[in-house]
Amino acid sequence: MRKLATIIMAGALAVTVMGITANADEIKVWVADNVVDFTNGQIEAFKEANPDFADYDYVVEPVGEGDAAGNMITDVEAGADIFGFAQDQIARLVSAGALIDVEPENAEKVKAENDPGSVAAATVGETLYAYPLTSDNGYFLYYDKSVVTDPSSLEAIIADCEAAGKNFYMEINSGWYQTAFFFATGADLTYDTDNDGNFTACNANYASDQGLVALRExxxxxxxxxxxxxxxxxxxxxxxxxxxxxxxxxxxxxxxGDNYACAKLPTFEGSDGKTYQMSGFGGFKLLGVKPQEDEAKLAACDALAAWLSGEEAQIARFEAVEWGPSNLAAQASDAVQANEALAALGEQLQYTIPQGQYPGDYWSLATSLGDSIISGELSKDSSDDDLLAALDKFQETCLSYAQ
Amino acid sequence: MKEKDSGSMKRNRLIGNTITYIILILMSIIWLFPFFGLIMQSFRSYDSAVEYGGMVDYIIPKHFSLDNYRFLFSGETNYLLWYKNTLIIAIFVSILQTIIILCVSYALSRMRFRGRTLLMRFWLILGMFPGFLTLICLYFLLKQFGLTQAGAVPGLILVSVASSGMGYYVCKGYFDTLPIALDEAARIDGATRARIFLELTMPLSKPIIIYTALVAFMAPWCDFVMASYIAFGHDKSYNVAVGLQRWVWTNDYQGYFTRFCAGGILVAIPVTLLFMFLQRYYVEGVTGGAVKG
Amino acid sequence: MKTENKNAAAGGFSALGKSISQIGTTFAEGDWKTRLSYLIFGFGPLARGQIVKGLGYLATEIAFILYMVFFGADYLSKITTLGTVETAKKGRVTVYGDNSFLILLFGLLTIILIGVIILIWYLNIQENRNEELLLKAGKKLPSNRKALGSLLDTNFDKTLLALPTLGIFVFTVLPILFMICVAFTNYDKNHQSPSNLFTWVGLENFSKLFSFGKAGFGSTFLTVLLWTLVWAFFATFLNYFLGMGVAILINKKGIRFKQLWRTILVLTIAVPQFVSLLYIYKMFANDGLVNGYLLKWGWITSPIPFWTDPMLARITIIVVNVWIGIPYMMLIATGLLMNIPEELYESARIDGASPFQMFWSITLPYMLFVTGPFLLTQFTGNLNNFNVIYLLTKGQPQSMRLTDHAGQTDLLVTWLYKMTVTDTNYKMAAVIGIMVFLVTAVVSLIVYNMLPSVKDEGGFQ
Structure with missing residues (x-):
């Protein structure tokens, strides 16, 4: 029994000792795993350039854009001080109090130096809440030259794939990729937000002839x-x-391999006989700063976020991991201009709309719509009425997210 | 007449046994196939210079390579650390949980005190609440003690051990079968309850101790819900399940599937070996537990 | 079962009445030491030389007072509103307001501790009474040494159970009570501590669960509940009978390499599920191995939607679960089958019974009888079988017919998990959790009363 007690005591002691590690002078940064080393390098450079902020303990953790927002919202306190995230999360982060508005001086600079779409993506209501990091969060077509002969038409691509017994991949149960069809036919879905990240209005016309053509496709x-x-x-x-x-x-x-090729998204021939160019979202990755209780630390975070999203950092990041910059000057650099994938994306972007703010529930709803298609609940054989009923429900639910 | 009869019986049995063998062999193939596939995948390189490393629709790699295993040991990720964390958690949970379950089972099986049935019934009712209901609350409770993120490893041990007393059924069932006359004889000789527990009951309980420890040891290897919830955002505190499932489920880690398979194999090996060695005790435990409910 | 509970309740009430009256008599008949103990815990025992006990009571009281003054009282006072001070910004610096989460958690803890201290106060009075009665009868009080020593002997149960019970209280009871409270608040993604406050909303969440309008959870809840029950039924009984069948096959006379067959099957228990199930998921994906080979061999022209067709996904899950479950049941059945007296079979054989008849009239009744309670725990376990569902489909596919992230293979628990982790919709997660509890409790009660081993205790003994 005494032995047991000793073990428990020792355990408890170890636990308390290990527990006291949360450090007030620590600045935690969350980025995707493949840019951890890059970010560490940038932070070293930042410390050299800003000796005032060099005393902080900078810790970079690999938490991808997909997880970052969810983790931040679960526990803001334990979350990172600076974190990268995909723009679709921004409203949710703002309303959960996990983002602080961009420091006014930096905000001016951000607005002037980045492309307007990315600035809009980082803005909720009238307030700029995050630093744009990339403008490459859009999609386009990659294809195998030896199989696909005409990448400009969806029908031709499918025919080639079927003939070759190969697969054509598109994630139609994602609210992000789905819009390629809906926006193509002229269906519309956008939200208005206020400064606190609440959705105030929804403009949608999915339940329409245009929506029907898209869903039919x-x-x-x-x-x-x-x-x-x-x-x-x-x-x-x-x-x-x-x-x-x-x-x-x-x-x-x-x-x-050698058959690598990419292009803008194809066109498709709708059920109404017209030809539509596939559209979609042009999206952005952003960098956010968490609200702080300490003024000096906040200043350090502001400065580091500005540094990590600045022109040099964006160019360096492109060179390291090929993330397409949002910074206008970086976009104009020769290396970026020469990139094949970015060129295809650039071509596609003229047909897309810059992605605004969408409520978290929209993405889940869109998955439901896509799953209904994939599972055959909505199929080729469904009548127009069935499809319209699904669109009606979709649109109505979308409207209900705005208060 | 009689001879003919036994002859046909023999033939029947032969046919019966042949069918049985065919079923068993088919089952073995089905049961082993996923493991076979897993092992094969783990030997397919992720390096596109050797072989395309993404998802493929064939089983046998075109070039066998150890690249995935080399990657795991290279230190490019924290895999070894995750492995160490899981091992630490498993060992501590195994020891502490066994101690707690033995204590509770002994008290409930051998001692009669006020509120005994009430306590057992209360715990039974508690067990009907789904475990994940309290995730958020447990997280913030542990956070009060500093046992999340950086402290997630001891935190996980604490959570796993703290409520383990409720899993006393199998062990108590075993104690119930030990003859109570032994205890009584020892008490007449003046031994205290504590001495009886430690010096009389314990030595007789080897099978159940091993069973309890084995089950407790195996659980942490598969725990990703609690572990990811408590350790989030702190790569160094992950266990293997959390670390590896991220390679499959998050988009940041594309083309990691073969590495996931290799990591999974390395996890499976020690657990499987241990299980095989102690299988006898496991069977005793589950069989006893099933009968007693 | 029911009458027993009623008796227990009645007994509880009369005991409570007795205790209260005893508090009165003790005060009326007690000496000044006893009376002072009503205020200062353990004063009586201390004055009578019972140092250990006295100090124990006194220390508890002091600790409680300190707790209340420095910690508990503040939280307790806010529990009716769960906080009123909003988070504000001073310049660019954030000043956090009240933390509703901690107020609820610690407020609850404080309420429970108050209950505990009343109990200890009562025990302290009882201790005084016992001591007085002993002294009056001319007996000696037990020495301090003996009082401590009893913890290893007559009171050994207290020593053994102290730590486990404390652990269960802090990490199971308190969190469950907390989550039950959350079901009556608006704690969700828009009301999250520390940035935002949440507060009590009464039964609003429950009415949302049972409302069948467009925004209601009603039809989704029923769909998920129905599948949960169907799943638990198949997962339990299919595995049970198939596992038993396999055990009988392996145990058959004349079959060799028994240990080998068992070992092969048992691998599924040994290999962690997150490895094997994730692999199986990929194997059966539309573009996975199985479909790949079937297409290559020309057996099918388009992939079989194992996971994307709702019905097929459910069937696939049940089948994969058989893969996991058979070995477990096989192990159990192997042990039990050996316990069936061989003579029963011998005499049946003489009567000319076929193997199937023997199984039907001897093996099955015996197995059902001994494993009745086990089947029940298996069933309730399967109601909450998170791993199999989540590692395979994560509850997908979703559908326009279901709301709020629910998929067509979601069990109540996996839905609850998604609400907690993906959606941070804690209030609805809490409501679903309570529903899971109710379902489990009701099923357990019904099945428990149907069990042959409960109905007929003598049965096979």
């Missing part, structure tokens, strides 16, 4: 045996074409 696409739902090149098998973004350029090059 999606169920047609799903009916092809060549179709696979997905957008992760590394997870795809037997691929001839995939709708994906620049972050997967490396993976796709591995996949296609």
């Amino acid at each position: 999606m169920v047609e696409l799903k009916a092809s045996p060549a179709f696979q739902n997905g957008s992760a090149a590394g997870e795809a098998t037997n691929v001839a074409a995939i709708v994906d973004g620049t972050w997967d350029a490396g993976a796709v090059q591995d996949l296609f």
Whole structure:
């Protein structure tokens, strides 16, 4: 018994000692795993350039854009002081109190130096809440030159894939990729937000003839045996074409080898006989700063966030991991201009709308719509009325998210 | 007449046994197939210079390579640290949980005190609440003690051990079968309860101790819900389950599937070996537990 | 079961009445030491030389007072509103207001501790009474040494159970009570501590769960609940019978390499599920191995939607669960089958019974009888079987017919998990959690009363 007590005491002691590690002078940074080393390097440079802020203990943790927002919201206190995230999370982060507005002086600079779409993406209501990091969060077509002969038409791509027994990947159960169809036919879905991240109004006309044409096209696409739902090149098998973004350029090059090619999204012929150019979102990655209780630390965070999203850092990041910059000067640099994937994205971007703010529930709702297509609940054989009923419900639910 | 009869019986048995063998062999193939696939994948390189490393629709790699294993040991990720964390958690949980379960089971099986049935019924009712209901509350409770993120490893041990007393059924069932006459004889000789527990009951309980410890040891290897919730944002505190499932589920880690398979194999090996060695005790434990409910 | 509970309740009330009256008599009949103990815990025992006990009581009281003054009282006073001070900004610096989460948690703790201190106060009075009665009867009080020593002997149960009970209280009871409270608040993504306050909303969340309008959870809840029950039924009984069948096959006379067959099957228990199940998920994906080979061999022209067709996904999950569950049941059945007296089979054989008849009239009744309670725990366990569902489909596919992240293979627990982790919709997660509890409790009660081993205790003994 005494032994047991000693063990427990020792355990308790160890626990208390290990517990006291939360450090007030620590600045925690969350970025995707593949830029951890890069970010550490940038922070070293930042410390050298700003000796005032060099005393802080900078810790970079690999927490990807997908997880960062969820983790921040679960516990703001334990979350990172500076974190990268995809723009679709920004309203949620603002309303949960996990983002502080950009320091006024920096805000002026950010607005002047970055492309307008990225600034809009980082703005909630009238307030700039984050630093744009990339403008490459859009998608376009990667394809295998030896299989796909005409990348400009969806019908032709599908026909080639079917003939070759290969797969065409597009993640139609994602609210992000779905808009490629809906926005193409002229259906519309946007939200207005106030300064606190609340959604005040929703402008939607999915339940319309345009929406119907788009949905019809999606169920047609799903009916092809060549179709696979997905957008992760590394997870795809037997691929001839995939709708994906620049972050997967490396993976796709591995996949296609010498037959690697990319292009803007194709056109499709709608059920009404008209030809539509696929559209979609042009999206952005952002860098945010968490609200702070300490003024000096806040200043350090502001300065570091500005540094990490500045022109030099964006160019360096492009060189390291090929993330397409949002900074106008960086965009104009020769290296960026020469990148094949970014060129395809650039071409696609003229057909897309810059992604605004959407409530978190929208993404889940869109997955439900996509899953209903994939599972065959909505299929080629569904009547127009059935499809319209689904769109009606979709639109109504979208409207209900705005108060 | 009789001979013919036994002849046909023999034939029947032969047919019966052949069918049984065919079923068993088919089952073995089905049961082993995923593991076979997993092992094969782990030997496919992720390096595109050797072989395409993403998802493929064939099983046998075109070039066998140890790249995935080399990657795990290279220190490029914290895999070894995650492995160490899990091992630490498993060992501590195994020891402490066994101690607690033994204490509780002995008290409930051998001693009669006020509120005994009430306590057992109360715990039974508590067990009907789904475990994940309290995730957020446990997280903030542990945070009060500084046992999240950087302190997640001791935190996980604490959470796993703290409520383990409720899992006394199997062990208490075992104690119930030990003859109570032994205890009574010892008490007449003047031994205290504590001495009886430590010097009489414990030595007789080897099978159940091993069973309890084995089950407790195996659980942490598969825990990703609690572990990821408590350790989030702190790579160094992950266990293998959390670390590895991120390679499959998050978009940041594309083309990591073969590395995931290799990591999974390395996790499976020690647990499987241990299980195989102690299988006898496991069978005794689950069988006893099933009968007693 | 029911009558027993009623008796227990009645007994509880009469005991409570007795205790209260005893508090009165003790005060009326007690000496000044006893009376002072009503205010200063353990004063009586201390004055009578019972140092250990006295100090224990006194220390508890002091600790409680300190706790209340420096910690508890503040939280307790705010529990009715869960905080009123909003988070504000001074310049660019954030000043956090009240933390509703901690107010609720520690307020609850304080209420419980007040209950505990009343109990200890009562025990302290009882101790005084006992001591007085002993002294009056001319007996000696037990020495301090003996009082401590009893913790290893007659009171050994207290020593053994102290730590486990404390652990269960802090990490199970308190959190569950907390979450039950959360079901009556508006704690969700828009009301999250420390940046925002949350507060009590009464039964609003429950009415949302049972409302069948467009924004209501009603039809989704029923769909998920139904699948949860169907799943638990198949997962339990399919595994049970198939596992038993496999055990009988392996145990059959004349079958060799018994240990080998068992070991092969048992691998599924040994290999951690997050490894094996994730692999199986990928295997059966639309673009996975199985479909890949079937397409290559020309057996199918388009992939079989194992995970994306709702019905097929449910079936696939149940089948994969058989893969996991058979070995476990096989192990159990192997041990139990050996316990069936061989003579029963012998005499049946003489009567000319076929193997199937023997199984039906001997093996099955015996197995059902001994494993009744086990089946019940398996069933309730399967109601909450998180790993199999989440590692395979994560509850997907979703559907326009279901709201709030629910998918068509979601169990109540996986739905609850998604609400907690993905959506931080804690209030609804708490409501679902309470529902899971109710379902489990009701099923357990019904099945428990149907069990043959409960109905007929003598049965096979």
